[in-house]
Amino acid sequence: MSQPAPSSQPADTPLTGTTRVATPLGALAVEVLGEGPPALLWHSLCVDRAVWSRVRDQLAAQRQLILLDAPGHGDSDTPAQRFTLDEGADAAIAVLDALGIGVPVDWVGNAWGGHVGIVLAARDPRRVRTLTTIATLVPAVTGALRAQTRALLWEHRLLGGRPWVVKQLLPTFLSRATRTGDAQAVSYLQSRIAALDRHAFHVAMTSVMLDRQDLTTDVARLTTPTLFITGSHDALWTPADVRAAKSAIVESAVIDGTAHLCALESPAATARAILAHWTRRPNAA
Numbered sequence: 488m489s490q491p492a493p494s495s496q497p498a499d500t501p502l503t504g505t506t507r508v509a510t511p512l513g514a515l516a517v518e519v520l521g522e523g524p525p526a527l528l529w530h531s532l533c534v535d536r537a538v539w540s541r542v543r544d545q546l547a548a549q550r551q552l553i554l555l556d557a558p559g560h561g562d563s564d565t566p567a568q569r570f571t572l573d574e575g576a577d578a579a580i581a582v583l584d585a586l587g588i589g590v591p592v593d594w595v596g597n598a599w600g601g602h603v604g605i606v607l608a609a610r611d612p613r614r615v616r617t618l619t620t621i622a623t624l625v626p627a628v629t630g631a632l633r634a635q636t637r638a639l640l641w642e643h644r645l646l647g648g649r650p651w652v653v654k655q656l657l658p659t660f661l662s663r664a665t666r667t668g669d670a671q672a673v674s675y676l677q678s679r680i681a682a683l684d685r686h687a688f689h690v691a692m693t694s695v696m697l698d699r700q701d702l703t704t705d706v707a708r709l710t711t712p713t714l715f716i717t718g719s720h721d722a723l724w725t726p727a728d729v730r731a732a733k734s735a736i737v738e739s740a741v742i743d744g745t746a747h748l749c750a751l752e753s754p755a756a757t758a759r760a761i762l763a764h765w766t767r768r769p770n771a772a
Contacts, residue, residue, distance in 0.1 A: 508585045510578035513564030516556040517582055521547030526593040527579060528554045529600025531747065532691055533656065534679045535561030538597065541754035549762060550593060555582060557599060559687035569694045576607040580614065591616035593765055598622050598747060599695045602702065609705040618713040619761050622747045624724045625732065627701040636696045643688050653680045662720040662746040672751050706732065713737045714764040718745030738764065
């Protein structure tokens with residue numbers, strides 16, 4: 488069965504409650520749907536909240552979902568200058584407070600969203616009931632990856648979201664199987680990358696990639712039940728990396744046939760892993 492096409496506003500799943508919330512990083516677009524305990528979903532760089540469109544129905548059957556467009560993405564404002572992960576956590580808290588959510592949330596973060604979730608759970612575990620990260624590179628960006636990121640920023644600053652620049656990013660986000668067999672996912676990603684203006688791309692990539700601190704110490708401080716998910720073809724946060732990070736508080740899962748956007752590439756398997764973690768919820772250390 489083919490998957491529904493993701494878009495900024497998925498046609499087959501109308502927006503059921505959207506608002507804009509003022510935060511320290513500007514006004515963020517927020518969508519709320521479903522009933523039950525709250526779960527906040529924060530996406531990766533270069534996409535928007537529609538990246539969850541293929542798993543949202545399964546997750547919303549168990550939770551009240553809070554899906555936001557991260558700073559500089561989708562319908563949210565672009566910060567005027569670089570920002571830190573702590574400021575991202577402050578923005579998430581502003582969203583939760585504005586929605587009147589005072590209980591701990593189940594946090595699901597893809598890459599960037601996982602970084603923010605780790606920082607928030609490490610500094611204030613009372614805010615996070617469970618933490619799920621997807622393709623979230625824990626060490627700082629160094630070496631060849633750092634050089635590649637700088638080159639990409641230079642190219643995007645000169646050319647913007649031209650097809651040649653977009654083409655370079657596709658293998659990072661999507662596995663070969665997805666790129667050749669899921670035209671809807673490819674079209675969605677291409678449109679989202681192309682839609683990012685040069686300032687938004689530069690601020691976000693610099694803040695989240697080049698300036699991001701090593702999160703190894705933050706992971707060691709976690710007391711929140713945590714699940715690290717990655718794709719079997721993710722070159723940034725590999726299955727071996729995820730398995731090595733397993734501990735008394737951290738579980739691991741690998742989604743076959745995916746790269747960086749597991750929820751888009753293999754929604755059924757990703758939703759099962761998330762729901763199992765929510766149900767399992769091992770005792771916090």
